[in-house]
Amino acid sequence: MAGQPAETDWEYVVGRDLVPHLLFAGRRGVHRPGAEAWLPDGAHPAITESVGRTGLEDLLVFPAAAWPVEPWQRRSLYSPPCVTGIGERGIALWVQALPVPGVRVQVPFEEIAAIERRGDGPCHTLVVTGRAARLAVRYDADGQAVVDAWTSRLRMRAAPTPAPVPPCSRGHEPRGGEDRGALLLSAGDTIACAAWRSRAGRGTCLLGVTSRELVVVQSRRPCGRPWRLTTRTLCVPRGSIEGAVVRSKTVLLRSAGAEMRIVLESRGLAAAADSWLRWMLSDLRRLGSAGPPRAGRHGDGKRQ
Numbered sequence: 152m153a154g155q156p157a158e159t160d161w162e163y164v165v166g167r168d169l170v171p172h173l174l175f176a177g178r179r180g181v182h183r184p185g186a187e188a189w190l191p192d193g194a195h196p197a198i199t200e201s202v203g204r205t206g207l208e209d210l211l212v213f214p215a216a217a218w219p220v221e222p223w224q225r226r227s228l229y230s231p232p233c234v235t236g237i238g239e240r241g242i243a244l245w246v247q248a249l250p251v252p253g254v255r256v257q258v259p260f261e262e263i264a265a266i267e268r269r270g271d272g273p274c275h276t277l278v279v280t281g282r283a284a285r286l287a288v289r290y291d292a293d294g295q296a297v298v299d300a301w302t303s304r305l306r307m308r309a310a311p312t313p314a315p316v317p318p319c320s321r322g323h324e325p326r327g328g329e330d331r332g333a334l335l336l337s338a339g340d341t342i343a344c345a346a347w348r349s350r351a352g353r354g355t356c357l358l359g360v361t362s363r364e365l366v367v368v369q370s371r372r373p374c375g376r377p378w379r380l381t382t383r384t385l386c387v388p389r390g391s392i393e394g395a396v397v398r399s400k401t402v403l404l405r406s407a408g409a410e411m412r413i414v415l416e417s418r419g420l421a422a423a424a425d426s427w428l429r430w431m432l433s434d435l436r437r438l439g440s441a442g443p444p445r446a447g448r449h450g451d452g453k454r455q
Contacts, residue, residue: 153322154251154266158228159287160235160255161227161230161231161246161248161255161310162228162229162230162231163228164220164226164227164228164229165217165226165227165229166225166226166227167224167225167226167227169229170217170227170229173215173217173229174188174215174216174217175215176355178215179212179214179294180214180290180291180293180294180297181211181212181213181214181290181291181294181297181298182211182212182294182297182392183207183210183211183212183297183301184207184210184212185205185207186207189212190210190212190234191212191232191234191245191247191252191317193245193252193253193352194210194234194245194247195210195234195236196228197243197245197252197253197254198210198234198236198238198243198245198254199238199360200234200254201238201243201254201368202236202237202238202239202240202241202242202243202257202259203238203240203241204238204239205237205238205239206238209236209237209238209304210234210235210236210267211234211235211236211297211298211301212232212233212234213230213232213234213235213288213289213290213294214232215229215230215231215232216229216230216289216290216291217229217230218230218274218289227443228287228289230288231246231247231248232246232247233245233246233247233288235277235286235288235301235307237304237305238417240259241257241258241259241260241262242257242258242262242263242279242286242305243256243258243262244256244257244286244297249384256284256285256286257284258279258281258282258284258286259281260308260309260406261391261407262281262282262283262408263279263280263309263388263391263407264280264282264387264391264406264407264408264409264411265278265279265280265385265386265387265391265406265409265411266279266280266302266305266306266309266385266386267280267383267384267385267386268298268299268302268382268383268384269280269382269383270292270295270378270380270381270382270404271379271381272380272381273290273291273292274288274289274291274292275289275291275292275294275298276288276290277290277298277302279305280409280411281407281409282407282408282409283408291434303336306336306363306364306386306388307336307337307363309388310336310363310364310388310389310390311363312390313340313362313363314362314363314389314390315362316341316342316343316360316362317343317360317426317427317430317431317441318343318430318431319343319344319345333362334357334359334361334366334368335361336361336364338362339362340362340363341361341362342358342359342360342362343359343360344357344358344359344422344429345358345359345419345420346358346420347369347415347417347419347420349416351373353372353373353374354369354370354371354372354416355368355369355370355371356368356370356415356416356417356420357368357369358415358420358423358424360389360427360431361390362385363388364387364388364389364451365386365387365389365392365427365428365431366384366385366386367383367384367385367413367415368382368383368384368385369382369383369384369416370382370383385413387404387406387411388406388407389431391406391407391432392404392405392406392432393405393406393407393408394429394432395424395428395432396427397421397422397424397425399418399421400415400416400418400420401413401414401415401419401421402414402415402421402424402428404428405447424430440450
């Protein structure tokens with residue numbers, strides 16, 4: 152399971168002694184602005200100019216944050232204040248960073264390849280992968296509920312049209328205890344899902360195909376640090392999937408022109424992904440789209 156993403160162009164590593172001067176006392180956590188005055192100067196107009204009209208409910212403010220990146224916490228990765236906005240044409244990220252504040256990333260809705268949330272202990276990250284750009288913001292675990300609610304709005308805009316769900320065979324059905332509702336965006340959506348859980352209880356993986364998305368939810372507690380939980384939630388709009396190949400426990404996925412590698416936890420989950428992706432890609436061809444490669448087929452004509 153992937154860890155935290157590498158630093159972005161607007162983040163930089165600083166000494167521990169500088170952190171108190173960069174993070175102001177009494178600052179708020181991740182929040183939706185209740186009024187224009189809650190936003191950094193110039194953020195809202197810049198986002199509106201970049202991706203179209205945005206209301207306050209479409210904005211999310213990420214305060215400055217710093218995370219240890221070296222042993223003994225002598226150096227930290229500093230992330231400046233950011234504002235994300237969902238506009239009429241896509242999503243934009245405004246960053247209060249040198250040399251001047253401004254919009255650093257914009258991704259049109261039709262170019263969104265995946266929406267991903269990662270967590271490693273207290274440090275969490277929201278990553279939106281686009282065809283030509285990648286938007287990433289970091290935040291404290293306390294802000295997860297606010298980020299989840301805002302991300303659901305983005306997921307609906309990236310996958311607005313529901314589609315039929317592939318059939319789920321008995322061999323792919325979860326044994327119970329998995330929260331399928333966490334994968335759904337609306338009450339009317341349906342789902343086919345499969346799950347895996349390690350025998351020692353240190354890892355789980357839930358794979359689902361909903362009416363709108365392919366979703367993978369993973370969690371793991373490292374053997375050397377059982378108190379630390381690492382999580383990953385990957386949401387891929389179904390309309391963006393262009394092709395896939397399944398090899399052993401790995402799914403090589405092409406979405407909105409971007410290449411992604413998804414490592415699943417078992418061959419059973421990989422078999423379910425293979426079956427459902429082939430079904431979805433065949434359905435796209437029946438609807439008249441260009442023929443992407445089938446999932447699970449390779450040069451020797453055998454399934455891996």
